[in-house]
Amino acid sequence: MAAARPLGLFRNINAKIAAIPMVLTALVVFTGGTIWTVVYSFTNSKLLPREKFVGFQQYERLWGTERWNVAIENLLIYGACMVVFSLVIGFVLAALLDQKIRFENTFRTILLYPFALSFIVTGLVWQWLLNPDFGIQSVIRALGWESFDFDPLYNADIVIYGVLIAGLWQGTGLVMCLMLAGLRGIDQEIWKAARVDGIPMWKTYIFIVIPMIRPVFITTLVIIASGIVRLYDLIVAQTGGGPGIASDVPAKYVYDYMFQGQNLGQGFAASTMMLLAVLVVIIPWAYLEFGGKKRV
Amino acid sequence: MTFRTILMAGTALCAGSAVSAADLEVTHWWTSGGEAAAVQQFATEFEGQTEHKWIDGAIAGGGGTARPVMVSRIIGGDPMGAFQFNHGRQAEELIEAGLLRDMTHVAEAEGWTDIVNPPSLLDACTVDGKIYCAPVNIHSWQWLWLSNGAFETAGVDVPANWDEFVAAAPALKEAGIQPMALGGQPWQSSGAFNVLMATLAGPDVLQKVYGDGDADLAGGEEMARVFKAAEDMRGMVEGSNVQDWNQATNLVITDAAGGQIMGDWAQGEFAVAGEVAGEDYTCLPGLGVIEVLSTGGDAFYFPETGDAEIEAAQDALAATLLKPQTQVAFNLKKGSLPIRGDVDLASANDCMKKGLQLLADGKTMPDVNMLNTEDTNNQLNDLFVQFFQDPSISADDAQARFVSIVENKD
Known part of the structure; x- marks a missing residue:
């Protein structure tokens, strides 16, 4: 009886049948859609897709466009600042909350609350807060500091930082919660041992605790990074890409050219570049992360 | 980002709503106070002069927002009865793809070539000698x-x-x-x-x-x-x-x-x-x-539906839009100029009269939308x-x- 083991293919047949829809979705919708987009980015499709191949023309135009370069630059600034600040602020907040303080639940709720708001609401709220005539600037001027200037949304040079403030306000709470969960997973014995050895608390955090919660950092990083690449609604709600084109981002460029500009080819080329940028980051990382483990 | 087209089809499916016979759904982006009052004139005239019913499908947010919505409905296989575009090259590809109805028979029956002034408006509706849209007003930028x-x-x-x-x-x-x-x-x-x-x-x-x-x-x-x-x-x-x-x-x-x-x-x-x-x-x-x-402006296009009753309503709407009384009622509210020179706009104000005079003198040029x-x-x-x-x-x-x-x- 035992010799008649079922073939590998038919083992767990029910589970495999149940997985078929998901496999098909992944293959057809995700992979298929991606390939389709990449292929059509080499055509001069306008309003409707058409198979008229023009080589790298769309890409040449893309990289020759001022607006695309501004968008890429903005994404890099926003991305770098977002990763650094949300990790640092999130971790510091989590470490502070981890000191067995009173009203921890209340603080946690307050800090996580912005995450419950959509980017559209966040954008609108901060648009008003940063409006020089109604927001922070006017409040501080009303308090007597007449020369106080703070209108990032109307200054092309710093507008992306105005957006960054809103992004951090919205996203840091989640990072804090993830970190806090990680910190809670640390065995209290480790703290005791560190204290016995006379290691100062900050050193314990940096050299012992952070390496121990590395998986949490990686999860958090992936969540932050995906939020950065798809940055779109915050910009639309807060600045509309303005002043001028100063706060444009790649996702907005893609949308504008695909739909408003009725130039699918250009939009596909831009979205392919976005995909490429993501792959450039993910492939080496995945290789290090998963390739390394097999050898162990 | 990569799945826009699928999204597009999805949106089109979700937006689907059954249009029963002779109910004509008309989509447009006229939502500000004056615009809404103007489009109401169309609805009144259409329902008054024909037995069909006007279903209003206004899309807020201006042309930039509304056009993609309309286009995705049409190419997603759920066309409305009629829709507003700025005439020019915006609908060019939809026409080439055969998604819009040829309205030449209405134009001939109503004698549009004789009444539409300046004639360039009708040219902007014409592709390969066939007329695809009904111009309703003239807007000028200058x-x-x-x-x-x-x-x-x-x-x-x-x-x-x-x-x-x-x-x-x-x-x-x-x-x-x-x-x-x-x-x-x-x-x-x-x-x-x-x-x-x-x-x-x-x-x-x-x-x-x-x-x-x-x-x-x-x-x-x-x-x-x-x-x-x-x-x-x-x-x-x-x-x-x-x-x-x-x-x-x-x-x-x-x-x-x-x-x-x-x-x-x-x-x-x-x-x-x-x-x-x-x-x-x-x-x-x-x-x-x-x-x-x-001489830019707005025009109505009529998607191919394959439904004879809808087509009858489309023909009726196209004819109604260019009737003199519709033109007067609509344009006075909209602040735009009528597309036919033979109507009387006695109640027009100073600025509008300046515009009418320039139009009558033929001091016109094509709109940027027609060229780009x-x-x-x-x-x-x-x-x-x-x-x-x-x-x-x-x-x-x-x-x-x-x-x-x-x-x-x-």
Whole structure:
């Protein structure tokens, strides 16, 4: 009886049948859609897709466009600042909350609350807060500091930082919660041992605790990074890409050219570049992360 | 980002709603006060003159938002009964793909070729000798709206042309008045530039640059003057932190700004505010330099549905839209000019009469939408919104980028 083991293919047949829809979705919708987009980015499709191949023309135009370069630059600034600040602020907040303080639940709720708001609401709220005539600037001027200037949304040079403030306000709470969960997973014995050895608390955090919660950092990083690449609604709600084109981002460029500009080819080329940028980051990382483990 | 098309199809499916026989769903983006009142006239006339029913499908957010929604419904296989576009090249590909109905039979029965004035409007609806749309109004961009009150405060005469306006700018600034209002939306920047181009360099230059893609002309002396004027304008609009065009118009209405370059739809705002042309505000067609009006506007297109009852209703709507009484009722509310010269607009105000006179004299030019694809317009929007908001871009640099857009346009 035992010799008649079922073939590998038919083992767990029910589970495999149940997985078929998901496999098909992944293959057809995700992979298929991606390939389709990449292929059509080499055509001069306008309003409707058409198979008229023009080589790298769309890409040449893309990289020759001022607006695309501004968008890429903005994404890099926003991305770098977002990763650094949300990790640092999130971790510091989590470490502070981890000191067995009173009203921890209340603080946690307050800090996580912005995450419950959509980017559209966040954008609108901060648009008003940063409006020089109604927001922070006017409040501080009303308090007597007449020369106080703070209108990032109307200054092309710093507008992306105005957006960054809103992004951090919205996203840091989640990072804090993830970190806090990680910190809670640390065995209290480790703290005791560190204290016995006379290691100062900050050193314990940096050299012992952070390496121990590395998986949490990686999860958090992936969540932050995906939020950065798809940055779109915050910009639309807060600045509309303005002043001028100063706060444009790649996702907005893609949308504008695909739909408003009725130039699918250009939009596909831009979205392919976005995909490429993501792959450039993910492939080496995945290789290090998963390739390394097999050898162990 | 990669799955836009699937998303598009999905949106189209979700937006699906059954249209029962002879109920004609009409989508448009006329949602502001005056616009909604105007489109109501269509509905009333349509339901009064025919047995069909008008189902209103207004989409808020302007053409940029509404057009993608409409297009995705049509290519997603759930077409509405009729939809509004600006006539020109916006619907070009939908026609080529056979998604829109040929309305030549209605045009012939109603004699559109004889009544539509200027004839270029009907040309913009025509592809390969077949007529695909019903033009309903004429909107022109080339207007300078000036606040009489603002100039009085500054102690200077109300300018009679662009140069006088530029010369009056320092006096306005001194009096604490914003010399010129310009909203932050991209289309307003490129629109204003195209007006400068049409009036300072002349309609022929615009026609050659956009119509024929003449890159030498785009980089030439005449255009350099236009870019210089645009630089002057940038100095005048600096500090007008508004977004929407009607907010900018409101600055002129409240005498907080000296003037604004905006199409004739701005007139509706002055009317709603109870301002009187000639007394409270002044309008200068063609910026007082070259009196010429572009003849863009709105038109209705009719998607292919394959349903005989819908087709009958479409025919009836197309015929109704161009009837004299519909034209009068609609255009008085909309502030636009009628597409037929044989109707009586006795109750039109001063500015509208100036427009009608120019139209009757044949001082018209094609609209930019008829010459450029949306793709090119989008590139121009990007260039000029940046130029007008960022003083660090020189006129020469902007012109160089302009030339490269013209070179590569299709």
